[in-house]
Amino acid sequence: xxxxxxxxxxxxxxxxxxxxxxxxxxxxxxxxxxxxxxxxxxxxxxxxxxxxxxxxxxxxxxxxxxxxxxxxxxxxxxxxxxxxxxxxxxxxxxxxxxxxxxxxxxxxxxxxxxxxxxxxxxxxxxxxxxxxxxxxxxxxxxxxxxxxxxxxxxxxxxxxxxxxxxxxxxxxxxxxxxxxxxxxxxxxxxxxxxxxxxxxxxxxxxxxxxxxxxxxxxxxxxxxxxxxxxxxxxxxxxxxxxxxxxxxxxxxxxxxxxxxxxxxxxxxxxxxxxxxxxxxxxxxxxxxxxxxxxxxxxxxxxxxxxxxxxxxxxxxxxxxxxxxxxxxxx
Amino acid sequence: xxxxxxxxxxxxxxxxxxxxxxxxxxxxxxxxxxxxxxxxxxxxxxxxxxxxxxxxxxxxxxxxxxxxxxxxxxxxxxxxxxxxxxxxxxxxxxxxxxxxxxxxxxxxxxxxxxxxxxxxxxxxxxxxxxxxxxxxxxxxxxxxxxxxxxxxxxxxxxxxxxxxxxxxxxxxxxxxxxxxxxxxxxxxxxxxxxxxxxxx
Numbered sequence: 001x002x003x004x005x006x007x008x009x010x011x012x013x014x015x016x017x018x019x020x021x022x023x024x025x026x027x028x029x030x031x032x033x034x035x036x037x038x039x040x041x042x043x044x045x046x047x048x049x050x051x052x053x054x055x056x057x058x059x060x061x062x063x064x065x066x067x068x069x070x071x072x073x074x075x076x077x078x079x080x081x082x083x084x085x086x087x088x089x090x091x092x093x094x095x096x097x098x099x100x101x102x103x104x105x106x107x108x109x110x111x112x113x114x115x116x117x118x119x120x121x122x123x124x125x126x127x128x129x130x131x132x133x134x135x136x137x138x139x140x141x142x143x144x145x146x147x148x149x150x151x152x153x154x155x156x157x158x159x160x161x162x163x164x165x166x167x168x169x170x171x172x173x174x175x176x177x178x179x180x181x182x183x184x185x186x187x188x189x190x191x192x193x194x195x196x197x198x199x200x201x202x203x204x205x206x207x208x209x210x211x212x213x214x215x216x217x218x219x220x221x222x223x224x225x226x227x228x229x230x231x232x233x234x235x236x237x238x239x240x241x242x243x244x245x246x247x248x249x250x251x252x253x254x255x256x257x258x259x260x261x262x263x264x265x266x267x268x269x270x271x272x273x274x275x276x277x278x279x280x281x282x283x284x285x286x287x288x289x290x291x292x293x294x295x296x297x298x299x300x301x302x303x304x305x306x307x308x309x310x311x312x313x314x315x316x317x318x319x320x321x322x323x324x325x326x327x328x329x330x
Numbered sequence: 331x332x333x334x335x336x337x338x339x340x341x342x343x344x345x346x347x348x349x350x351x352x353x354x355x356x357x358x359x360x361x362x363x364x365x366x367x368x369x370x371x372x373x374x375x376x377x378x379x380x381x382x383x384x385x386x387x388x389x390x391x392x393x394x395x396x397x398x399x400x401x402x403x404x405x406x407x408x409x410x411x412x413x414x415x416x417x418x419x420x421x422x423x424x425x426x427x428x429x430x431x432x433x434x435x436x437x438x439x440x441x442x443x444x445x446x447x448x449x450x451x452x453x454x455x456x457x458x459x460x461x462x463x464x465x466x467x468x469x470x471x472x473x474x475x476x477x478x479x480x481x482x483x484x485x486x487x488x489x490x491x492x493x494x495x496x497x498x499x500x501x502x503x504x505x506x507x508x509x510x511x512x513x514x515x516x517x518x519x520x521x522x523x524x525x526x527x528x529x530x
Contacts, residue, residue, distance in 0.1 A: 046377075047371050047372055047377055047379060050371065051371060057370050057371040057372070057373065058370040058371075058373045059367050059369045059370070060347050060350070060367075060368065061350060061364045061367035061368075065430055066367055066369075066430070067369055068369075068430060069369050069371070069381060069383055069429070070428050070429065071427075071428055071429075072428060074392055074425060074426040074427055075392050075426070075428060077396075077425060078392040078395050078396050078426045082396060148398075149398045149420070150398075152398060153397070153398055153399065153400050157400055162399055162400045162401055162413065162416045163413075163415065165398070165399040165400060165416065166399045166401060166415060166416025166418060167416075169398055169399050169418045169420075172418075173418045173419070177442070254440050254441055255421060255434070255441060255442070255443050256434075256436040256441030256443065257440065257441040262424065262425050262430070265425050266425050269422070269425065
């Protein structure tokens with residue numbers, strides 16, 4: 001199996017995206033600073049313009065950016081965070097919740113069409129379950145505390161006031177900052193635990209063509225150990241967004257150990273929040289499918305075992321493979 | 331009711347840093363934190379200018395707008411203060427502030443940020459005026475004693491002015507008349523002022 005090659009490819013892909021995203025944001029203030037040029041020799045106007053553009057002077061007070069008189073980007077950052085980020089981020093999250101509720105009301109949970117056989121087969125190893133639940137628990141705590149930092153003032157502020165928010169978020173910040181590296185470690189373990197099951201298989205094209213059988217009645221599409229929906233969550237959600245959010249979060253952590261400029265921190269906060277909102281949105285779908293959406297899905301991750309009927313109805317190719325004495329892995 | 335303002339006259343500031351020292355001493359500010367700093371632009375060149383800068387007590391303060399716990403408030407005098415009991419030390423106020431005013435003591439493991447500290451316009455905090463609790467968290471409350479900020483009070487060249495905006499403007503206006511130009515004030519764009527362009 002080209003396992004190493006795949007992993008290396010995934011890492012290069014992710015790094016490339018992070019770097020290009022950062023470059024995109026870094027380019028914005030540079031263009032904003034190119035104001036109208038002064039008439040030559042107007043030195044006084046020149047230095048005031050430099051002050052406005054954040055050109056550093058000299059200060060006896062030491063520390064990051066102590067020589068910068070004005071950082072005009074702060075107000076832009078405030079507008080971006082309090083404006084589009086909160087507005088569209090909130091809308092995307094609420095819309096996803098609404099879609100899931102609507103889907104549940106219209107289609108209901110996916111139940112087995114035949115009675116369970118009572119014969120169990122192993123779907124997840126204890127290590128896989130440990131890594132999954134480790135990631136899941138840290139992810140939920142990170143998600144809740146992160147949402148509280150972005151939306152807490154708007155949603156909870158009127159109820160518990162500034163003092164209540166302060167108490168709640170003092171704890172929330174500790175949890176968020178200390179669990180972040182733990183989440184990153186679990187995410188990396190999770191990627192390696194499930195990497196070889198999430199490679200492309202021929203049956204995936206049929207799954208895509210029929211949209212996973214989501215809108216057809218009773219149309220089951222045979223799939224391997226994981227279907228294409230699960231693979232999308234693995235690559236786009238866990239691997240790309242998970243590493244992106246955890247990576248930007250790690251760079252935001254440890255404020256006093258490394259001196260970073262305000263511009264970098266502003267960009268990182270925005271990228272981190274955008275990534276986190278998208279990851280949370282995707283996670284709603286995964287959590288729905290893993291709990292109430294699919295009968296028996298939660299049991300499989302709790303016990304590691306599934307009924308043969310479940311295996312045949314949800315992952316037929318994997319079931320056939322396992323019954324034939326093979327690993328069931330692609 | 332007064333509207334408090336700082337104004338630093340770049341024509342007068344001699345970069346003595348006494349405002350920085352006086353502030354730190356008056357409020358017994360934490361180790362590693364300076365509420366005020368002096369910045370020199372074009373150091374060593376003919377156009378060298380120095381300015382003393384701290385919290386400018388914005389009317390629409392970005393720090394207050396981005397605070398996740400809403401711990402900022404503006405007094406009747408237009409002074410922007412904050413409640414250290416609610417502050418969680420996230421640093422967002424520093425990211426948003428144009429002047430780099432909010433400062434954080436290094437507090438706890440892994441260089442974690444402590445509770446934010448910044449210039450209070452010598453106006454203390456939410457606690458009872460000049461109570462020991464207020465004194466410990468925010469320093470002395472000179473406004474409650476009927477006094478103005480110490481940095482400006484003791485400025486030897488009177489470059490740094492602090493007080494009611496109208497009073498400060500009147501003093502600076504006299505200087506403008508005497509100089510024949512308005513050069514020196516914060517953000518004056520002398521490109522549009524023939525009197526001030528590069529002369530004197």
